[in-house]
Amino acid sequence: QKEVEQNSGPLSVPEGAIASLNCTYSDRGSQSFFWYRQYSGKSPELIMSIYSNGDKEDGRFTAQLNKASQYVSLLIRDSQPSDSATYLCAASASKIIFGSGTRLSIRP
Amino acid sequence: SQTIHQWPATLVQPVGSPLSLECTVEGTSNPNLYWYRQAAGRGLQLLFYSVGIGQISSEVPQNLSASRPQDRQFILSSKKLLLSDSGFYLCAWDWNSGNTIYFGEGSWLTVV
Numbered sequence: 001q002k003e004v005e006q007n008s009g010p011l012s013v014p015e016g017a018i019a020s021l022n023c024t025y026s027d028r029g030s031q032s033f034f035w036y037r038q039y040s041g042k043s044p045e046l047i048m049s050i051y052s053n054g055d056k057e058d059g060r061f062t063a064q065l066n067k068a069s070q071y072v073s074l075l076i077r078d079s080q081p082s083d084s085a086t087y088l089c090a091a092s093a094s095k096i097i098f099g100s101g102t103r104l105s106i107r108p
Numbered sequence: 109s110q111t112i113h114q115w116p117a118t119l120v121q122p123v124g125s126p127l128s129l130e131c132t133v134e135g136t137s138n139p140n141l142y143w144y145r146q147a148a149g150r151g152l153q154l155l156f157y158s159v160g161i162g163q164i165s166s167e168v169p170q171n172l173s174a175s176r177p178q179d180r181q182f183i184l185s186s187k188k189l190l191l192s193d194s195g196f197y198l199c200a201w202d203w204n205s206g207n208t209i210y211f212g213e214g215s216w217l218t219v220v
Contacts, residue, residue: 034208043198043211044152088152096202096209100151 002027004091006099014107019076021102023089026070030091033065035074038086038101047087048074079106110135114199114212121219127172127186129215131199134180139201141182142209143174146196158182194219 003026013019021035032051036044050056050063050072062075072091076083086101114131121127133139143155154167156174164174171190175183182199199212 032207041196041216043214046208046210049208090209092207095157098152 002093002097004089004097004099006087006089006102008100009103010105011102012105012107013079015079015081017079019079019083019104019106021074021076021087021089021104023072023074023091023099024070025072025089025091025097027091027093027097028067028070029093030070032092032096033063033072034090034092034096035061035063035072036088036090036098038088040085044088076104081106081108110201110210112199112201112210112212114197114215116215117213118216119218121189121217123191123219124188127184127189127193127217129184129197129199129217131182131184131212132180133201136180136201136203138179139203141176142198142200142202143182143184144198144200144211146198148195152198156184189217189219191219193217 005024034049035047037047038044048058048061048063050065053065053067056063060077064073084106086103088101089099090096111134141158144152145155146152156166158164158176161176172186197215200209202209
């Protein structure tokens with residue numbers, strides 16, 4: 001059974017700090033990796049995709065991929081209250097598999 | 109640009125009643141289409157996916173069915189709802205399997 005694992009949280013981070021979200025995947029054939037943000041009661045929206053080992057930065061967000069360790073992470077710098085949401089990690093080989101999400105809470 | 113819409117946004121249905129959720133994608137052709145369900149506080153469960161008109165694959169056996177009568181239309185149905193069918197239903201699309209998936213707004217179903 002191909003899986004994507006995430007800590008369910010909640011992860012509580014003070015405003016202005018760095019939030020670090022982690023994810024592991026079991027299918028070594030996975031080639032594409034995604035982070036989605038889901039606000040309570042809303043549908044998931046894509047934050048970032050990453051395909052190669054290393055870091056990919058987009059504004060306050062940095063995705064990190066380590067295929068050897070089968071590990072994906074998302075760093076959020078200068079965390080804001082609006083970042084409070086559930087973050088879904090996804091990995092894709094022939095089809096996309098989602099983790100169950102990590103709930104992030106930014107405290108003032 | 110591509111957009112995806114699904115409706116209704118919310119509905120409350122009695123046990124044993126039928127269900128029909130609709131989804132359409134605009135601005136693209138021959139998309140892959142998906143139906144997911146998300147129970148409260150849980151992850152996404154893939155229910156059905158379709159790579160073309162009339163081509164439906166079921167991931168989880170249950171009392172739901174899906175149909176794709178047109179290229180950009182995907183319908184989720186049930187003849188008799190169960191209490192366990194309650195949840196947040198999401199339609200989604202992508203161009204090629206394994207690529208970025210884009211979600212519709214979601215439909216909240218409460219079976220009472």
